[in-house]
Amino acid sequence: MAENQAAASSSATVATTLGNSVIPLVNKLQDIFAQLGSESTIELPQVAVVGSQSSGKSSVLEALVGRDFLPRGNGICTRRPLVLQLEQRKGKADGRDQEWGEFLHLPGRKFFDFDEIRKEIQAETDREAGGNKGVSDKQIRLKIFSPNVLDITLVDLPGLTKVPVGDQPSDIEARIRTMIMSYIKRQSCLIIAVTPANSDLANSDALQMAGIADPNGHRTIGVITKLDIMDRGTDARNFLLGKVIPLRLGYVGVVNRCQEDILRSKSIKDALIAEEKFFSSLRVYNDLAEHCGVPQLAKKLNQILVQHIKTVLPGLKLRIGEALASVAKEHASYGEITESKASQVALLLNILSKYSEAFCSTIEGKNETMSTTELSGGARINYIFQNIFVKSLEDVDPCEDLTDDDIRLAIKNAAGLKSAMFVPEVPFEVLVRRQIARLLDPSLQCARFIYDDLIKMSRRCMVSELERFPALRKRMDEVVGIFLRQGLEPAETMIGHIVEMEMDFINTAHPNFVGGSKAVEMAVQQIKSDGIAAPIASKKDTGDPQKLLNTTRSLKSQTIPGMQINGIFPEQGVRPVVDVPKTALAVNRVGSAWGIPSIFGKHHDKCTSVGECSTSQVFNEPVHNPERGFSNMIRLRQPPSVLKPSETHSDQEAIEITVTKLLLTSYYDIVRKKIEDSVPKAIMHFLVNRTKRELHNVFIQKLYRDNLLEEILQEPEEISIKRKRTTNTLRILEEALRTLDEFPVEVGTVEGGYRLSTDPTGLPEIHRLPFPAR
Template identity: 65%
Template sequence: MAEDAAPSPAAGPIGHTVIPIVNKLQDIFAQLGSSSTIDLPQVAVVGSQSSGKSSVLEALVGRDFLPRGSDICTRRPLVLQLVHRPRRTDAAEGGEEWGEFLHLNGQKFFDFSEIRREIQAETEREAGGNKGVSDKQIRLKIFSPNVLNITLVDLPGITKVPVGDQPSDIEARIRTMILSYIKHKTCIILAVSPANADLANSDALQMARIADPDGSRTIGVITKLDIMDRGTDARNFLLGNVIPLRLGYVGIVNRSQQDINLNRSIKDALAFEENFFRKQPAYHGLSHCCGVPQLAKKLNQILVQHIKNVLPGLKSRINAQLAGMGVKLLNILTKYCEAFSSVVEGKNEELSTDELSGGARIHYIFQSIFVKSLEEVDPCEDVTDEDIRMAIQNATGPKSALFVPEVPFEVLVRRQIGRLLDPSLQCAKFIYDELIKMSHRCLASELQRFPVLRKSMDEVVGSFLREGLQPAETMITHIIEMEMDYINTSHPNFVGGSKAVEVAQQQVKSARLAASAPRAKDGVDSDKLQASVKNIKSRAIIAKSGANGVVPDHHQPPIILKPSENQTEQEALEIAITKLLLKSYYDIVRKNIEDSVPKAIMHFLVNHTKRELHNVFIRKLYRENLFEDLLREPDDITARRKRIRETLWVLQQAYKGTTI
């Protein structure tokens, strides 16, 4: 392009900063595809077939690079980003200008005829080789010291009659495609109309009027001024006297097909255009709206101002999308916690009719496993009569006791209470395992989309449940220790005193009668037994006979002493009474444990998890720097999510570029 196309002092500095930023945004969101709902500022070129759109674009670039022909050539939207770069004095000839395609990342095309061939090849790859049309973009960057920073979208020309592989409704399809670009408030419409046609019937202006009724973002381009009928001119068009446009019109002179066939350069064409406007009196005084250089400047200035106007809203929409990711994560966490509580409480919509699930399994563990295991324990199972007899005799010290000592009973009952600790702790572990299983079933199908979030949530839930299990186990241990530390023989359900003696008497008497029936002579005299019982009753509690029946041994006693093998009537009764007391008090403690342990587990583990899990999720996972990773989806979507992170930085740079 001629030197007139160099950036103006007014438009250059801002345009050089802002438009490349927006170009970067366009590349990012082009790769995101339809998932992007953000409309970026851009210029869309609209016109009928053979209206001169391609000539306008090539004139702006200053190079031949677009497919040309008498039939439809633009069959896919071409996003053309013109990037101004300073002229280098040491650059080799032809090395200052090149093109890059987004689908060929990093590959530079210095030969512009190769760019044309690649556009044709890429068009045919998507739209076929027989004039088919596709709405999938081709993205091309042109780097040159001879252009201004402008981004344009060249759209297929409006055609009336289908040809080749085009469907019968080709006109409607192309119009729909064009409207999908120009309907957005952020899009500037470059409406190209030939000067040798009636402007009132211009397809480009008709489409622009549909999308932009007040003409606030439409620039009119009048092409082919040099081939108008003799005696006519486009002055009224350019002045807006025919169809007014707020942004006005620019007239240009295109290269003719003969110029192209004769390889007439664009530089020569621009010189011809300048000479044409200079010699035509009708265009005197309209230099500001005549010629390709003026079109480039006008586009640059309007686009920069347009970007400045829409950028605040653009940033808000991007922030809203990022915030939406946070809302999405928050909704998942909340929904998960609600589902977890519903499963525990039995309110889950997907109730199973085949097996117990959720809270029903917790109830089963408490009642059918824990309680049953405690009820099956015999408090005297591992305590023999000799153990009880030995404990009683050791508790009497150096003299005979008048009553059955309390110490043996307390020692033995504490030992039996201690046996309740392991099944109680095991119950807590069973409930912990059930809660882990429940957490894995919550939102199982929905969280399959987010494997990283699923894993992170499992880790948080597992850690939190382990933290809840510890105080539950501590509380259970304290409950058992409290029962062991204070033996409450005054409990109303405890069998003691004369009642215990009576019951024990019946048990001993029945046992003796059963054992002595075959050999009555060798048996114990029932009168003696009755006398022992009366003697014990007369002392109010469990007393002991003064005579122990042991014959004094005048030899030195052995190192290990044990009671005599034969039990006296008094000892048999004391053993029976002690067993009775053990069973009675154990039943009291067992019922306390059966009631207290489930309460401790529910309070410290189950209900604590229901109450606090959401807060823990918020504290551990609801962090802005984790949103992207947690909501990472399969690889194809992951790449899109990653590119969104670039947008905030890009927007910050754009703000700096628009600061006045």
């Protein structure tokens, strides 16, 4: 044991004089963040050792520590990442040095026997990765205290392998590469790329991966092992000088114990003596003392790590500060433990008030957390009113789903037994009510859209305290849902009344309604522009539109009570009865009273007019003459069950249809504008503004009850766990910030990266940049 301690002391003596208080503070940070385990996202400066399987990584680490403590054997030995933290401790007052190790997974237990440390590493590896060469990315953290080590943290990573063995999966190479890359890609990590000298440096897996993770070479140190077993006549001089593959931080050559030496229990002291003898005895390495030997590697690592810490320190402070602010915010959301009834009442009132204020602020667009990626709150409600509801109504054709045949049938049905001389009022009102009724569904849909949006808005109004009380959150959602439904019902009822009022009274006296002869004039002009003749005065006319217009104007000038002009009655009364000239009723001596020639074989010569023939004389003619038989009798075809007019439109019907469409469009537009204005007002009054005014009071009525306090303010167990976790994290981050304040280095002018100077020691210098010009 004494020999090992002496050997370790000699390996660290060269570098201990360069020890700096910076690295112990980093190690202290490692201890602090180790308490967080996998929850820690802070990247602390560390050194990762990368190399292919059996490249000599473990031997390099043991040489730096000065003790045998890593698993050895054939094949892959390092199967889990080993985070090795070395901490220099003073020897005891009696002069005896004391060394021990501690594992994070076994807190409080000290291992003074390094063989036991090796066994524990092997056992912990098997527990996680299995006993048959399996690999795991779960760390093993080991801390070694010794007066013979430099303060440094190293990570021994599994060696790169290509052929799976044992329980290793077929993609073992890809998995190990991914694991290694997750460490060395961090800007806070220095890379020790270990390559055996008896292999081709150009094909080094370690240098290849380091080149990917650190393309500028600011963080990579090359270590060349097994120089003593190179082919005779070859040497690694050009490798060490960086003439084959240049590295900014250069190379260090080492000679470690081989497997035979380990089996023969060759001490590290003897190995270091043999290494020194090897380099001094070969003339090719005589002048490369600063590039050769484990002591030089320790010295170089120490200095590079100190400078690397200076580089990453500002960013480290920033990240820890950001993490502290984030955790503090999360911790505040869990609040303090409330036990007394008074504090529970105050807390409940505070939550209800904050929620109601947040809801109103969201609607009014004053919420501090409003979205910048989409419309929300009141802006979304306004969009539904203007861009969905109003625009949809304006895009609807007033005569949609109303064909010309529908209009023609309505006019004929309204005329009853008589043929309509002008467009009657009844079909216009029937058709316009039918179109107005179509406005009800989109109006109700608009109210439902606003209701749904208010429900979603209420669920997005997250008050931080509500995360602590899911029962309260559930009750509040229920209250809001019921309250909004109670507002939706009168809004829908009011919308129904609005549409019904418009259907109940067709106000043709509205100043914006196109009625009277104006609609006929517009129809005539429209048909005239389409080249369609549309007579209306008489079927004997040729369909001259001008005659129709003159007839309309003539009718308009008459003051016959009850005369209907294009569907509008100036006065309420009976339809006009126009005197029929008596000559029109003159009966031909050989005809009937209606001017129809008699087909029954008898003549009434004495009857010269309707007035001269009695009713009995007109209708006493027998139905048929038995003497003549039925050969000349005219038989009518049976009328169909569904009777429709002819498919061809007369000129008069074309005018009537066009006029009706103009009247429908005019009145529909009047009603549509009223609906576009009234429906949003009804929704805002009964639903939106009512919620803003009364939501807080409803919460008080429904939830502010003594018998509910214990139930709705009950914290789930996970909230208590999260509060404890964030409390612990806060303590750790605050301690880390205090530790950072103890760093004695000035970092204002440090740039990331190093360069080799002309210093004979070969140690890197920090780039120092001038202050930028202003």
